[in-house]
Amino acid sequence: MILSATASADSAGTGWSGWVLVVAAALVSGLLIAGPALRRRWPVAWWVCLGFPAAWLRVVRTWRPLMAGCGLALSRKAALTVVSGLVGNGAPPPQPRVPRRGLIRPTAGGFCLLVRLLPGQVPDDFAKVAPAMAHNWEVHAVRVSESRPGVVRIVASASDPLKEPRLPRQRGTGQMLRVVVGVLETGTRWVMDLRQIPHWLIVGATRSGKSTLINALVAGLARQPVALVGIDCEGGMELSLYRPRLSALATNRAQAVKLLGSLVDLTLDRMTLCREARVRNVWGLPEKKRPVPIVVIVDELAELFLVASRSEKEEAQAAGTALIRLAQLGAALGVFLVVAGQRVGSDLGPGVTALRAQLGGRVCHRVADPGTAEMALGDLNPDALHAAQSISPEAAGTAVLASADGWDRARSYLVSEEEAERVAEEYADLTPYLPELVGAGEEPSVVRLDRIDPNDLDD
Numbered sequence: 001m002i003l004s005a006t007a008s009a010d011s012a013g014t015g016w017s018g019w020v021l022v023v024a025a026a027l028v029s030g031l032l033i034a035g036p037a038l039r040r041r042w043p044v045a046w047w048v049c050l051g052f053p054a055a056w057l058r059v060v061r062t063w064r065p066l067m068a069g070c071g072l073a074l075s076r077k078a079a080l081t082v083v084s085g086l087v088g089n090g091a092p093p094p095q096p097r098v099p100r101r102g103l104i105r106p107t108a109g110g111f112c113l114l115v116r117l118l119p120g121q122v123p124d125d126f127a128k129v130a131p132a133m134a135h136n137w138e139v140h141a142v143r144v145s146e147s148r149p150g151v152v153r154i155v156a157s158a159s160d161p162l163k164e165p166r167l168p169r170q171r172g173t174g175q176m177l178r179v180v181v182g183v184l185e186t187g188t189r190w191v192m193d194l195r196q197i198p199h200w201l202i203v204g205a206t207r208s209g210k211s212t213l214i215n216a217l218v219a220g221l222a223r224q225p226v227a228l229v230g231i232d233c234e235g236g237m238e239l240s241l242y243r244p245r246l247s248a249l250a251t252n253r254a255q256a257v258k259l260l261g262s263l264v265d266l267t268l269d270r271m272t273l274c275r276e277a278r279v280r281n282v283w284g285l286p287e288k289k290r291p292v293p294i295v296v297i298v299d300e301l302a303e304l305f306l307v308a309s310r311s312e313k314e315e316a317q318a319a320g321t322a323l324i325r326l327a328q329l330g331a332a333l334g335v336f337l338v339v340a341g342q343r344v345g346s347d348l349g350p351g352v353t354a355l356r357a358q359l360g361g362r363v364c365h366r367v368a369d370p371g372t373a374e375m376a377l378g379d380l381n382p383d384a385l386h387a388a389q390s391i392s393p394e395a396a397g398t399a400v401l402a403s404a405d406g407w408d409r410a411r412s413y414l415v416s417e418e419e420a421e422r423v424a425e426e427y428a429d430l431t432p433y434l435p436e437l438v439g440a441g442e443e444p445s446v447v448r449l450d451r452i453d454p455n456d457l458d459d
Contacts, residue, residue, distance in 0.1 A: 043159075044108050051158055052106040055137060059104055059113075062136050067098040070129040074098075074118050109187030110139065110157040114147055123152045127383075141185065145406065161187040162398055162411040177293060177336070179220030181213060182397075182412035190401070190410045192217060194295065197361040197403055198331035202340040203376045204365025209397035210340055211238060213363065214297065215415040217338065218242050219423045227294040227432040229263070231256045233303035241421045244428035247294075248437040253304060253315050259437065260322035263296065263335065266436040267326060270333040281332035292432045293334040296326065301341035305348040320351030327358030345371040363410075364388040365399045381407050 067073045073096040099121070102114040115126065123146045130142040139156045147153040161183050182190035192200065204210030221228060227247040230239035236251035243249060250256040270282060270291055277285055285291075298304070305320060307313040327337055339359060346353050356375060364376040370389065377385040377400065384407035388400040397411045 047109060047158060048106060052111060055111060055139065055156070055158065056104050058137050059111075063101060064095070064098050066133065066136050068096055070132055072099060072118075072121065072125060072129065074120075107155070107187060109159060109161055110155065112153060112155045115152050115154060117150050117152065126152050126154070143185070155186055157185060157187060161185060162395075162409065176224060177221075177226065177295075179217055181216040181220065182410050185409040190408075190412070192361070194293075194336045199327050199337040199359045200339065200361035200363065201344070201356060201359040201376055202338065202363045202365075203342070203344050203367055203372050204340075204363075204399070205342055205368040207396060208365035208367070208391075209399060209412055210342070210365050211417075212397055212415060213365075213399070213412040214238075214299070214338070214340060215417065215420040216413050218245070218297070219415050219420050221295055222423050222427045222430070225292070225430050225432070227292050227434055229259070229294055229296045229437070230299070231259065231296065231304075232299040234300050238299045239297060241417055242424040245424035245431055247432055247434050253312070253319065256304060257315050257318045257322070260319055260326070262437050263294070264322050264325050266294075266434070267329050267333050267335050269436070270335075271329065274333070282334040291334055292434070293336065294434070295336045295338060298323070298337070298339045299341075301339050301352070302343050302348060305352055316349065317351065320349065320355065324351065324355050324358060327355060341372075343367075343369065343372050344375050345369070346375065347371075361401070361403050363399050363401045365397075366391040366393060366395070377402050377407070380404070383407065 064073075075096050097118065099118050100116045102116075104111050104113045117123075117125075123144060127144040130144050133142040133154070134140065134156070137156060139158050140160050141157045143155045143157075145153050145155070162185060177194040179192050180189045181192050184190050202210055202213060204213075218228065222242070222245045228242065228245055230236075230242065230246050230249040232239040232249070232251055233253050233256055236243075236249060239246070239249060240251070248259055250259040273289065273291070274280065274282060274285065277289065279285055282291055282293075304323075305316045307316050323337070323339070326335055330336060337359065339355070344352060344356070352375075356379075362376045362380060364373050364384075365388075367373050367376075367388070373385055373388045377388055380402045384400050384402040387407070387409060391398055391400070395411075397414065399410055399412070401408055401410050
């Protein structure tokens with residue numbers, strides 16, 4: 001009886017194991033067959049189910065030979081090799097010591113891992129062999145950055161997320177002064193958060209994607225109860241598209257000087273308001289006293305600084321001084337700058353260099369001269385400068401963005417001029433009335449919106 005019961009139990013266990021194997025094989029076969037369709041429609045699900053396990057296996061299998069082949073492994077001491085031959089009776093010498101890696105964690109479109117450096121190694125040693133890692137692991141690109149002293153972070157992208165970025169569906173107004181404008185090379189969203197980085201410099205040649213990025217930014221901000229102010233000294237050819245949503249627009253340098261002067265006065269008034277309330281910024285004011293945030297968009301910065309006569313020189317100096325003051329004072333007082341141009345160089349005058357120092361966020365598309373890329377990124381990161389100079393004319397919309405926290409390659413969503421104009425008209429009723437700017441520049445049609453509370457907005 002006991003033998004019979006044991007045999008029955010073994011038979012049942014064997015049956016269950018067989019069924020598990022059959023089900024597992026069916027699932028794997030189904031995933032492989034449906035893989036192409038799954039990858040097109042649900043790329044993240046495809047990556048988690050199929051792509052990442054295969055990539056994980058390649059990394060584990062090739063880690064030691066890859067490190068040795070790239071010169072990142074350290075040989076054992078010669079004495080150990082001799083002892084191994086004597087004691088082991090001709091046994092093979094000990095394997096070289098390779099950097100120790102951490103867990104391989106999946107991301108939305110790739111994976112990442114931490115690696116501890118061996119004595120004598122620096123992060124640049126790993127950055128130089130990033131292309132070899134990408135080829136061995138069969139991924140699109142590998143980025144290496146320092147995580148902490150002695151440890152580097154390796155981020156791999158399985159495919160090129162910048163190839164066809166998809167504009168997400170807009171739901172509500174979003175968080176105040178925070179707009180998703182594109183996608184990063186890592187596959188994550190490209191977010192321009194003016195509360196975190198208040199002032200931005202955007203450069204790019206004609207048809208490089210600069211205007212598309214501004215369209216995406218304005219389309220996002222137009223849905224929020226903020227004031228948009230435009231300065232376009234090329235007759236308003238670019239920013240006049242958003243006229244229904246602008247609280248003020250200057251279309252030549254004389255108007256720009258007057259408008260910037262009014263903005264400086266408005267900023268000083270807000271400073272007095274904060275000082276009387278004993279708070280350090282406008283966000284610390286009570287709800288009923290909190291002024292509306294203002295985003296100033298300057299298109300073609302060079303038109304403000306190019307001079308041909310003495311009178312124009314005085315106007316350019318006045319405009320540059322006002323912009324610098326807004327950049328220095330505006331972040332705490334609810335005034336934010338987005339400055340764009342095809343060419344930005346030190347030859348435009350010392351005011352441009354002083355202004356550049358106040359613009360913490362930088363975006364560099366393909367540019368026509370190396371000086372513009374140097375002005376945008378040279379003082380932040382040499383690697384970012386090299387990446388920006390490598391952008392090809394076919395990669396319209398691709399850019400390198402940098403700040404004090406690091407740099408990334410990114411691409412903005414394709415927002416056409418027609419779409420940006422439609423959004424500006426749709427949300428024209430949110431345009432705040434700013435009496436301080438009445439008469440400064442051209443005056444669009446406005447409605448009154450005196451106070452806002454950013455904490456009431458949905459994230």
